[in-house]
Amino acid sequence: MAARSVVVVGAGIVGMAAASFLLRDGNAVTVIDEREPGDGCSYGNAGAISPDMVVPMSTPGMLAKIPGWLMDPLGPLAIRPGYLPTALPWLMRWVAAGRMPRVEASSAALRRLHKPVFDVYRELLGAQFHDHVRTGGQLYVWRSDEVGRNERIADALRAAAGVRAEKVGIDELRQMEPALAPAYRRGLWLPDNGHTANPKRLVAALAELFQRAGGQIQRARVRQIEVVDGKARAVRTAEGMIPADLVVVAAGAWSGRLVRPLGVRVPLEAERGYHVMLPDPGIDIRNKLSNRSSSFSVTVMEGGVRLAGTVEIAGLDAPPMEERALVLLRQAQEMFPGIRTEGYRTWMGFRPGTPDSVPVVGPAPGVRDLYLDFGHGHTGLTGAPMSGRLLADLVAGRTPAIDPSSYSATRFGTSRE
Ligand SMILES: Cc1cc2nc3c(=O)[nH]c(=O)nc-3n(C[C@H](O)[C@H](O)[C@H](O)COP(=O)(O)OP(=O)(O)OC[C@H]3O[C@@H](n4cnc5c(N)ncnc54)[C@H](O)[C@@H]3O)c2cc1C
Numbered sequence: 130m131a132a133r134s135v136v137v138v139g140a141g142i143v144g145m146a147a148a149s150f151l152l153r154d155g156n157a158v159t160v161i162d163e164r165e166p167g168d169g170c171s172y173g174n175a176g177a178i179s180p181d182m183v184v185p186m187s188t189p190g191m192l193a194k195i196p197g198w199l200m201d202p203l204g205p206l207a208i209r210p211g212y213l214p215t216a217l218p219w220l221m222r223w224v225a226a227g228r229m230p231r232v233e234a235s236s237a238a239l240r241r242l243h244k245p246v247f248d249v250y251r252e253l254l255g256a257q258f259h260d261h262v263r264t265g266g267q268l269y270v271w272r273s274d275e276v277g278r279n280e281r282i283a284d285a286l287r288a289a290a291g292v293r294a295e296k297v298g299i300d301e302l303r304q305m306e307p308a309l310a311p312a313y314r315r316g317l318w319l320p321d322n323g324h325t326a327n328p329k330r331l332v333a334a335l336a337e338l339f340q341r342a343g344g345q346i347q348r349a350r351v352r353q354i355e356v357v358d359g360k361a362r363a364v365r366t367a368e369g370m371i372p373a374d375l376v377v378v379a380a381g382a383w384s385g386r387l388v389r390p391l392g393v394r395v396p397l398e399a400e401r402g403y404h405v406m407l408p409d410p411g412i413d414i415r416n417k418l419s420n421r422s423s424s425f426s427v428t429v430m431e432g433g434v435r436l437a438g439t440v441e442i443a444g445l446d447a448p449p450m451e452e453r454a455l456v457l458l459r460q461a462q463e464m465f466p467g468i469r470t471e472g473y474r475t476w477m478g479f480r481p482g483t484p485d486s487v488p489v490v491g492p493a494p495g496v497r498d499l500y501l502d503f504g505h506g507h508t509g510l511t512g513a514p515m516s517g518r519l520l521a522d523l524v525a526g527r528t529p530a531i532d533p534s535s536y537s538a539t540r541f542g543t544s545r546e
Pocket of ligand 1: 163
């Protein structure tokens with residue numbers, strides 16, 4: 130196929146992975162972002178790279194929990210009451226995606242996307258792989274001995290996916306993480322997972338490799354995607370039009386706003402998450418940790434320890450709620466007695482969330498030469514490489530390595546209005 134001019138909107142981990150594969154296919158690729166590469170949601174995540182992440186966010190029993198999420202603004206999942214009418218259609222789809230047969234289908238789709246992540250990062254990063262990616266496993270920890278319903282579902286999904294997961298008893302846990310408070314009683318070791326110690330630097334490295342290989346990155350805000358006779362032809366920025374044979378929307382949580390005026394409706398909600406960086410925590414944390422009792426991650430990063438997590442449904446425009454980040458700080462003090470919090474910094478980012486936790490990757494319904502690559506929710510750092518490969522395969526007309534139907538926008542009954 131002849132080389133085409135491709136514009137990718139968004140220089141997060143998802144856009145840079147897609148742009149890199151499109152460039153390798155001989156296309157002339159320009160990435161447009163109003164910020165520096167990796168300064169969106171990809172900047173502040175927990176750094177987990179998790180081939181074994183096979184559990185969608187919505188599981189059975191979500192409907193009954195919604196009133197509690199509305200009443201507790203500081204809970205691990207909170208919905209701002211004023212935003213409820215806007216979020217309601219998405220929430221209802223989210224609840225429906227939590228029924229068991231759909232959970233199993235979403236889990237299988239996540240596994241196909243996530244499992245090859247280290248191989249695909251190796252391909253993208255080449256000799257720099259070990260500068261950015263650590264493959265040393267992840268440790269989940271719990272305070273309680275009691276195994277709840279969601280945990281049993283997660284165990285079953287991991288078993289069905291063939292994930293290696295080893296139970297860790299209290300004595301072994303003490304040895305693995307001596308700084309952990311005695312209240313923590315058990316763990317789960319996932320030896321095949323990994324992490325990055327600096328997600329922003331990882332995106333910046335992809336951007337640099339992309340430019341070195343001939344790709345262009347432009348700093349501009351895309352106001353509109355130009356469609357003529359049912360075909361994407363250009364993007365409009367404040368500086369003018371940038372023509373393209375093909376446009377890819379990889380604008381993270383903002384993607385819905387870009388495609389909606391074209392009549393392409395995909396259920397996408399901003400799942401706002403927070404982090405706190407502790408520059409000098411003064412304790413020894415030995416593994417990439419996930420606190421399953423309080424739903425947040427602890428990652429030793431370049432520049433300190435990062436506490437990251439929580440979900441707040443409040444849209445793209447409401448200001449951050451600092452108090453939610455401070456909850457993470459208090460939980461870390463409970464988890465690690467003696468942890469130093471001086472000089473902490475907080476951050477909020479917008480996870481691009483679909484109801485079933487599976488991203489949308491592939492052609493936009495009803496608009497020729499418009500492709501979608503967004504909705505990676507809680508696992509974009511993990512799902513981005515294989516999504517980029519899948520997208521490039523679809524653009525090139527090759528048979529993809531994984532069945533694209535699970536990632537199609539049409540699975541939501543999405544169509545042009
Ligand atoms: C607290 C937290 C913890 C997380 N932890 C993990 C984790 O441990 N592991 C994991 O795999 N994932 C994690 N995630 C999820 C992950 O960070 C996201 O899924 C991922 O960053 C999404 O990448 P993206 O490229 O789609 O979006 P983004 O990184 O947000 O990139 C989108 C880009 O599009 C640009 N853009 C938007 N609109 C326009 C426009 N009109 N014109 C020009 N540019 C535009 C933005 O500026 C932005 O740079 C976490 C997220 C949060 C919030």
